[in-house]
Amino acid sequence: MDGQATVFIDGEAGTTGLGIRERLRGLPVTVRSIAAEHRKDPSARRDMMESVDIVVLCLPDAASRDAAGMVESIARAGGRAPRILDASTAFRVDPDWVYGFPEMGQGQADAIRTSRRVSNPGCYPTGAIGLLRPLVLAGMMSPDHPVTINAVSGYSGGGRTMIEAHERDGGPAFDLYGLTLEHKHVPEITRYSGLSRVPVFVPSVGHFPQGMIVSIPLHLDMLAGPVTGADLRAVLAAFYAESDLVSVEDAGPGLIADTLAGTDRMELRVHANDARRQAVLTARLDNLGKGASGAAIQNIALMLGLAPSARPA
Template sequence: MVAKIFIDGEAGTTGLQIRERLAGRRDIEVVSIDQDKRKDQSERKRLLNLADVAILCLPDDAAKESVSLIENDTTRVIDASTAYRVAEGWAYGFAEMDKAQSDVIARARFVSNPGCYPQGPIATLRPLIAAGLLPADFPISVNAISGYTGGGKSMIAEYEQAGDTASEYMPYGLTFQHKHVPEMTRYSTLKHAPLFVPAVGDYAQGMVTFVPLQLGQLAKVPTGRELHAAIADHFAAIPNSFVEVAPYDEIAKTPELDPELYNNTNRMKLHVFANDARAQALLVAVYDNLGKGASGAAVQNLNLMLGVAGDTSLAA
């Protein structure tokens, strides 16, 4: 049986990338809205109810409207907005988050695709809290940099028009109320919101997240190797994972922290760096903000929901 897929908002950055990844598949049929009917609510409603899976690549309010237009009990939904990421009844679409999460996604009717920034901190912090190496109320800071495609069409245009005058590194979200903080907090299993400072770089796509840890205040200070082992054990137990843990190595620098290293793939690579004498550590994740951070994750979730191999249409 060929599954009908409707990408609501396929003209946006995420929608275009999803469509590109699905091109040539014989197990699905991508149904599209005619250009002259893109603002026709009745036609959107028809396609949403026709689809086996609707993938919403829309702003939050528009995504909520699309969900409200679904009148049947069969259309399944993957929402790429922030509208439902911490909502009851929605599965969180980070398949490697836990050993059982891919099965949760496979069975779900409603799946919220994760934000790009939260996935790195979730991947590194959740295993440490589960292993008892970090308490859930530990004060956490997260720093990150993403390519300008993470800001959507307006930021893409802004950077491409600026050319050589574009800012090389521009922190933002300095009120510490970034829209990704709620999911970062919940799925990292933190009791308190982290201090999150994102930044945009003068390059198109790719990202790195950093979680620095001052461990000296803990009653039992974990070593770098213990932190690494807990994270490595977590992902070793997850089949068909796109997340890889780099070997533990005491080095001053490495080319593997290039934010563009995994562009156009669904890969994520995690690193642990530490100075045990100072009780300090750094957790790092490298991945593509348009791949594992957005479109790649959506296709991975779609594959799970359709019961096909998780790496179908995805470069690893």
């Protein structure tokens, strides 16, 4: 782009918004803000949106829909409508929006680069899709495979109430939730993994601020052909061979969830016991990094024509 690009974060006071603002210091952009007393003023927000290149929405779903509608109204009125990156779940399975997971496949980064509306992926889906999609595309896993996804995240992704609960003395050590099996991340996991059967998704929160592990157990005999753990690893390694942020690592006897806290990377592993014909796939990432703010920076860099590696992981 000519000159320095401008970015407005609508909802910059939240956890994701703060993380994006901090990371934007590493990109050649100007971040514009509205005075705190005017952040809910529709006129002030509209004026700000018309003055910038990209609006990043860090809002609840309903508020994101309203904000996206405001941008559309600017365009209809012939104004200078910005491009949008939305961090909520409002548009992640909307066919009119591009899903902001550049490593998802060939052409995805280019689609993000040219789109006017990009939806930032969820933290849990980033790990689940990262593990499942390559196997489905390779024909190693059938789209109707009965998948179970278990995941544990740091409490920082749960918002102010959860953060306060965990940072008080006696905060919960472990919280298993989503047991209605209607978690809002399931639609994007299903769609972008390439599954036709809705997976069983069991999320949880641990008593640590940042970090995440997504794990998927597999019976190898239920996959296509005589699959081994090495075969699974080879498919994942080939799929992400050119990625700077997603890597396939050697498996060990255990895994600590918060090792990648503060980074924008994701590590994938295949923990296999070929004699038992069993495996567990794992993705480790920072729920606020590659799972939220870090992914947003990667998408902003693409949308502005900047190198995705402009900010070190």
